[in-house]
Amino acid sequence: MKILKKEGDTIEFLCFPEEDIEKGDYVLVKDGPKERALIAQVIDVQYANIPGILEDLLRDGISEISLTGEEVDPFRVSSQIAVLKDTRLLIAKIRGAMHSKVLSRDVSWLPSRIHAQVEIVSPNFLTKGLACKHPFELGSTRRLAVVTSDLSALDGRLNIITGRKGTGKSHLSKLMVTTLVNHGAPVVVLDVNGEYVNLGRTHDSGAVPSTRILSLIPGVNLRFSLDQIGLNTFLGILIHALSLPENSSRIFARIWHQLEQQDTLTMKALGSAISNSDCHESIKDALQARFNTLDDSGIFTNDRNAALNLEEVFRTHGSGIALVVNMKNQSATLRRITVELFINKLTDLLSSQKLRGLFLFAEEAHLYLRETYWDDIVTRMRHLGLFATFITNQPDTIEGGIYRQADNIFLFNFANEHDLDIVSKVAKLDGETIRMLVRELPPRRCLAVGDLVGNFPMVINVRPLDVQTLGATRYFFQEQMAVV
């Protein structure tokens, strides 16, 4: 390989046919005696623009189509000509440097074009800087059978997993969930498709699930008592999830306080108090309708023993647990109510230091997370110890500001220009790299960007999971499964 030119952070190499290199690979440009090297990632492989190549190809075309013949080439010079025709141009982005064998971000110097040696490097070389206190196998690359990373790189971080459907986003998030749980972390999964519920079952464990994955179904085993959640949370649901006007919310607060003072705060009592309230009929109707919705959801109970005690659940599963909130087949309203309740409860636990930290995985969060929550989760709740991972196949449902604050981003395949435009704004990586690499990723392979890969973007084959993942796209014609 030879350096052809460098412009900004883009460096181009001439690569000869016998050199095995693909998009996503890293090269080290050693500047000889100065003991320094540039680290560059190949983002595109093109044919080198060799003089006379058009004539060569036309000539080959003529002889291939209409002629048969033989070459009498005793010195085998033609093989050199063939090499030249297959010479490739590598477009690479400079990601860092090495100074006296230490990784560095100082890339302000230019290597010698004549004397520099260009060699392919293993991803292992790039991630060795990660402090592996909590190592886990993320997957593999073309050049490395096992890519090991550190769970600490997820701790306190905001993560985004995105890609078009069927490319393996959920698979990666399941890998992260099970790994975190196995390392003793508390995890909550907001599961809209019910695809995480079997994470506790390995392929050969049959009907005996792991006790560290707890599936919660709203209204069945996910229920709260009114004293558990308090007026503020309840009002929050009425206002944000059920759009209760401000006037009506004041009336409701008054009713709640009266019942509390009488120590008769139950769902039944609340219903009666609203019916018997002397407020304006329209307010009464508004309150009644919303109360009925909440009551019908089954998510509230007067029986404290039937209510979910989150604090107790996390306390008894100190060695790690994943609470999977299964919202499959639920109405949008019930999803919003459930999430509002759940996040409020988690915030309470984190604020009161009853929980040290929590990893939240939210699939297609735009379906149930109100707009004001996004910034709240990314900023305030992060300081409380709630570390979110958003998973979506519609990248435009996540605001640009959130992409810019993300610490780890996992990009699966996107072919759509609009989607690529959106993800190109990822702060930690240039748009050109994303466009070049992401467009051609096969299923289960992603471009990982961020702390988890030592801030050296890496194309990774996500490790297979030995659990019943569900959630895989279902096909009518089963043979398609082999293709996808």
Next chain:
Amino acid sequence: MNEFVPYEHLSLGELPERLLRFCRLSIEGRRGEFLYAEPNVTDQLISSNYEGEGSLLEVGTVDDSEIIELTPTRTNRPVAAIDTSTIRLGELENGSLCALRGAIVKLEKNHYTYTRYGPLLFSLGNQSKTDQIPSLGIATNGGSNVEILLRRVRNSLERWLQLGVSKSMAGGLILVDGSLTAGTPDDPSEELENFLRVARRSENLVIAISKNTRLRIHDRSITAYLDQNSSRCLLDVDNRIKKQFAGYPIQFLGRIFVGKLARSGFPFRIDVDCTFSSEECIDGIGQLAETDLVDQGYPETLRVAHILSTFTSGDVLAMQSFATSLYGLQLLPKLALRRSLFGPFGTGWESRY
């Protein structure tokens, strides 16, 4: 005679050992030298080859009645075309690194086949004791002009290929690029005569076709006289041309025509072995016009032979790289003198580099 191998041992399956040895030894003697790459290689690639009569000639007048209508006749005669090319790859300390390639294209039973020879790399122009040119049987006449020597090496390979085709094919039409003019130091007439004799022995008819000619009548190129004629036709200019050269050592071994082989095609100078009668020559050209494809008036076999033997810029790069890796030549860009002296105001090719 500068034949590489005796006629009896001629086989087209492999190149003559004498030529291969010449290539090998001529470069071996230059091992480790600097090779100054030619920046004007593309100029060589597009240079025109004239058929060799030298200056412009005035050959009298032409009457429209002299134009002969060509009657195309389909035959089963095989057609073979031979072409070669050379190029200078760069300058050595005392000489040049050159390359040679040749191709034979055959049309038999409506099927085209080819054999391509080379590229062969060799050095020329060294007058030291390591000079290998005499080993080819090529006369240097004490000179070391690379252009002249290169032309002679090329002619030698071309004659060898022509002889090989003449021997291996019978009853066919043999097409060569250029003319059947000989008698110059670069192209001795004995060699051309030998080729024509061997071809005749196998009942082959040799036809030479020139893409360019300097022959003129009334200040017009002889080919211009057929421009207005859209049909296939011939003009016999043999007598008029040969009269002009009565006192010259040049020998015309072909009967000279101007011919248009395809409707609305280009006219070309066509030389046919002059031992055949005029009628036989015209019949032969008619057979060629119908047996081979003659798109735009130029035979397909000859067109493909030209394409296969020509060097492209990519070939040049690859051969330079081959020479440096195999023979330890050290490639350096040639000093662009004009560029150095005049910068962007240089007027030659050097100002472009």
